[in-house]
Amino acid sequence: MARSCDSYREWQTYYFEELRQAESVFDFGNYALIENAWESRTLAVKVGHIHYLLKEGEFSFDSLHQITERAVLESFDLLVCKVYCSDVLANRSLIAAGFSCVDTSMIYTHDCVQVGRSLPSASFNVREAEPDDQGAAFSLAEQSFSAHFGRFHQDPNIELTRAHGIYGQWVRSSFAGYADKILVAEEAGTLLGLSIWRYGSKLEQRLLPGLAHYSLGFVSTQAMRNGIFSALTQAGVQLLQQKGYRIIEGPTHAGNIPVQRVYVKYGWKPADATATYHLWLKK
Numbered sequence: 642m643a644r645s646c647d648s649y650r651e652w653q654t655y656y657f658e659e660l661r662q663a664e665s666v667f668d669f670g671n672y673a674l675i676e677n678a679w680e681s682r683t684l685a686v687k688v689g690h691i692h693y694l695l696k697e698g699e700f701s702f703d704s705l706h707q708i709t710e711r712a713v714l715e716s717f718d719l720l721v722c723k724v725y726c727s728d729v730l731a732n733r734s735l736i737a738a739g740f741s742c743v744d745t746s747m748i749y750t751h752d753c754v755q756v757g758r759s760l761p762s763a764s765f766n767v768r769e770a771e772p773d774d775q776g777a778a779f780s781l782a783e784q785s786f787s788a789h790f791g792r793f794h795q796d797p798n799i800e801l802t803r804a805h806g807i808y809g810q811w812v813r814s815s816f817a818g819y820a821d822k823i824l825v826a827e828e829a830g831t832l833l834g835l836s837i838w839r840y841g842s843k844l845e846q847r848l849l850p851g852l853a854h855y856s857l858g859f860v861s862t863q864a865m866r867n868g869i870f871s872a873l874t875q876a877g878v879q880l881l882q883q884k885g886y887r888i889i890e891g892p893t894h895a896g897n898i899p900v901q902r903v904y905v906k907y908g909w910k911p912a913d914a915t916a917t918y919h920l921w922l923k924k
């Protein structure tokens with residue numbers, strides 16, 4: 642069943658239902674507060690994400706206040722909440738409650754039914770990663786993201802060295818099972834770039850069997866602007882298409898022009914935009 646890209650928000654409702662089944666959920670009806678164990682470990686503080694299932698204009702400052710009070714009692718250090726940029730009430734409520742905006746992202750989707758544009762010939766080779774690639778992939782992530790400007794970098798309570806380090810941890814977790822597919826680009830035995838892909842979650846596979854996710858991609862700073870990310874992205878799309886996936890969702894920072902140029906060139910379409918907020922409860 643091919644889905645329209647317009648149904649991206651519909652997928653989010655399934656995601657919310659799945660999250661509510663998590664063990665450590667604090668359930669507030671249409672809101673849920675859940676510890677993000679990976680971020681807690683990586684940032685060495687207790688991080689809680691606020692999720693919600695609401696239509697635009699239904700976000701409530703009072704509910705936010707109630708969740709924040711509970712989060713203090715539960716010893717959370719940092720609260721994170723991602724909302725749609727177009728949801729004026731949600732954005733206003735978060736700002737009024739003292740949250741700071743640390744990231745604005747674009748969400749693109751790719752409809753695999755479309756015939757992809759072909760790539761120019763290249764001197765590098767794209768293949769699936771092997772366990773032995775992990776060390777080089779980790780070092781490459783640290784190098785490639787050294788001048789990045791993502792969510793963790795924008796928060797003045799997170800040291801820049803720790804923010805950079807998050808991407809290396811992301812790679813480690815991906816090799817440890819978080820990723821379903823990892824692709825690498827290499828030339829003469831040297832790793833030049835990597836892209837990480839995930840199949841739909843169990844719930845998504847049951848309800849929306851065609852949905853898969855781009856998770857992360859990066860290229861060596863010395864090898865940028867040579868079409869490596871384009872090749873990794875096209876190869877990832879083809880791999881997922883062969884596995885029967887129809888729609889691939891890919892987020893990126895609103896300021897990440899290279900990623901968006903590649904997406905647009907290869908037929909991805911903007912589907913939505915989100916803003917992410919942080920509130921520190923102890924600093």
Ligand SMILES: CC(C)(COP(=O)(O)OP(=O)(O)OC[C@H]1O[C@@H](n2cnc3c(N)ncnc32)[C@H](O)[C@@H]1OP(=O)(O)O)[C@@H](O)C(=O)NCCC(=O)NCCS
Nearest residue numbers: 785858859860865866867868869870871893898899900902
């Ligand atoms: C984003 C990134 C993966 C792109 O990799 P890449 O191999 O250089 O990408 P490609 O060469 O395939 O294509 C990049 C496109 O962006 C353009 N581009 C590159 N740098 C640019 C810049 N600073 N400003 C505007 N456009 C830029 C290129 O010209 C090309 O577009 P074109 O084909 O229309 O000419 C790489 O820059 C990177 O690793 N950045 C740091 C990590 C990161 O941001 N990862 C993505 C997280 S979602």
